[in-house]
Amino acid sequence: MSHANTLCQVADLDDIKDEIVGIRRHIHQHPELSFEEADTAALVAARLEEWGYAVTRNIGGNGLVGTLRAGGGTRSIGLRADMDALPIHEETGLDWASRKHGTMHACGHDGHTAMLLGAAKHLARTRNFDGTLNLIFQPAEEAGFNSGAQKMLEDGLFDRFPCDAVFGIHNHPGVATGTFMFRSGPFMAACDTVKIRIVGRGSHAARPHLSVDPVVTAASLVMALQTVVSRNVDPMETAVITVGALHAGHAANVIPEYATMELSVRSFKQDVRELLEQRIRALVATHADSYGARAEVEYLRGYPVLVNSDAETEFARGVAAELVGEENVIPSFGPIAGSEDFAYFLQQRPGCFLRVGNGQGKPMLHNAGYDFNDENIPVGAAYWTRLVERWMPVKPG
Structure with a gap:
């Protein structure tokens, strides 16, 4: 110059x-x-x-x-x-x-x-x-x-x-x-948002056997989601899954009907981005089913x-x-x-x-x-x- x-x-x-x-x-x-x-x-x-x-x-x-x-x-x-x-x-x-x-x-x-x-x-x-x-x-x-x-x-x-x-x-x-x-x-990373609704069956807190507890399901799912990056994504690649919101119930003595979660998902390559969506959807569905609950997933593609x-x-x-x-x-x-x-x-x-x-x-x-x-x-x-x-x-x- x-x-x-x-x-x-x-x-x-x-x-x-x-x-x-x-x-x-x-x-x-x-x-x-x-x-x-x-x-x-x-x-x-x-x-x-x-x-x-x-x-x-x-x-x-x-x-x-x-x-x-x-x-x-x-x-x-x-x-x-x-x-x-x-x-x-x-x-x-x-x-x-x-x-x-x-x-x-x-x-x-x-x-x-x-x-x-x-x-x-x-x-x-x-x-x-x-x-x-x-x-x-x-x-x-x-x-x-x-x-x-x-x-x-x-x-x-x-x-x-x-x-x-x-x-x-x-x-x-x-x-x-x-x-x-x-x-x-x-x-800078691509950013996607995942909204999850875990639908169970509510009950009195004293009768958990009559419920399908969405709180327990959601809590377990939070931990299971941590395995997506650590066990599915190549360790040489960069990816992040963060559970930023988890909401369920309003009272200590009530098992609620549902729980909601929101995830932030970040990646730097298109194939990793696709893999993350595939694994999250599959894990959420099977995990909820294993507890007798049902999962609804809204996967929102954000910035590339x-x-x-x-x-x-x-x-x-x-x-x-x-x-x-x-x-x-x-x-x-x-x-x-x-x-x-x-x-x-x-x-x-x-x-x-x-x-x-x-x-x-x-x-x-x-x-x-x-x-x-x-x-x-x-x-x-x-x-x-x-x-x-x-x-x-x-x-x-």
């Missing part, structure tokens, strides 16, 4: 840092759940229009795209930020803590939006690129099913806003602020494996190394068992989803004590700016 001194530096964002941090904290104070991001989208759209972007609203719900063209180049790029919050009650005690009871930005989407807005403002005033820039502000990443990425694609996202490649970023607590993490190929393309990942890594130095870049990080609906975008276009450290010793994602680290805002904005400048360079002369 050449002419690096003509490209964006982190210090170039110093004059707008306070403004963008203020936007981030405003969004944090006013979080909106998946598919409810109307006010956040309106704020983003107003700022983009103020800075000269053509804004298209209501893509896949509250999604929007800000488009800016410079020069006569034919290359194009898409940069994506997510906007939705989570149904978690905030416990940070910060001055900018959520004002909406039971809802907070516990995953940093407020920060992702702010970083991209910082880049948007800087790119609008410098226009140091030659081509078409599409800034994608996406709703409902946290939905799990029929998510914002899927809805935007159904609304013709890449047909309406062509992108040669698409890039996204997520903060990563536990790693030093400003450290960039990359991985080519499978990076997120697969970064090699060339775009190496390009994105090089931009980070140029901006913050090789010592602040982890070129082969992960894989990560969490899931991300940016995977759907990468099924349609080449690109890279990367991570940036949110600080060591900081609360993890989806935690009531979490907050996005504002020191990342100028770093992330400068990174997005330089990525655009490198992807669509202005021709000399």
Whole structure:
């Protein structure tokens, strides 16, 4: 890479840092759940229009795209930020803590939006690129099913806003602020949800012999499910089955009619994903039958494996190394068992989803004590700016 001194530096964002941090904290104070991001989208759209972007609203719900063209180049790029919050009650005690009871930005989407807005403002005033820039502000990443990425694609996202490649970023607590993490190929797991209903026969607690106890059946099934990964999946592969919910009964002296369970199932390869479903379905049915109960299984396919393309990942890594130095870049990080609906975008276009450290010793994602680290805002904005400048360079002369 050449002419690096003509490209964006982190210090170039110093004059707008306070403004963008203020936007981030405003969004944090006013979080909106998946598919409810109307006010956040309106704020983003107003700022983009103020800075000269053509804004298209209501893509896949509250999604929007800000488009800016410079020069006569034919290359194009898409940069994506997510906007939705989570149904978690905030416990940070910060001055900018959520004002909406039971809802907070516990995953940093407020920060992702702010970083991209910082880049948007800087790119609008410098226009140091030659081509078409599409800034994608996406709703409902946290939905799990029929998510914002899927809805935007159904609304013709890449047909309406062509992108040669698409890039996204997520903060990563536990790693030093400003450290960039990359991985080519499978990076984040597919995530499926399994809902199980164990139907038995209720009875008085003093007469268990007259019942088919769904609580005992379900409790035993929790342990049996642990064998699927340990005894059916190749130990060299990665897979997770977590029983996250188990509910049954309402009184100590009543054996209930049924029990319900919910599982989170994660994998990195399609054949492993298929094997997990096959074994879970078979184990649940036979296990319930062995207790005289009956099982009903709803298997919900969630986000696919997120697969970064090699060339775009190496390009994105090089931009980070140029901006913050090789010592602040982890070129082969992960894989990560969490899931991300940016995977759907990468099924349609080449690109890279990367991570940036949110600080060591900081609360993890989806935690009531979490907050996005504002020191990342100028770093992330400068990174997005330089990525655009490198992807669509202005021709000399």
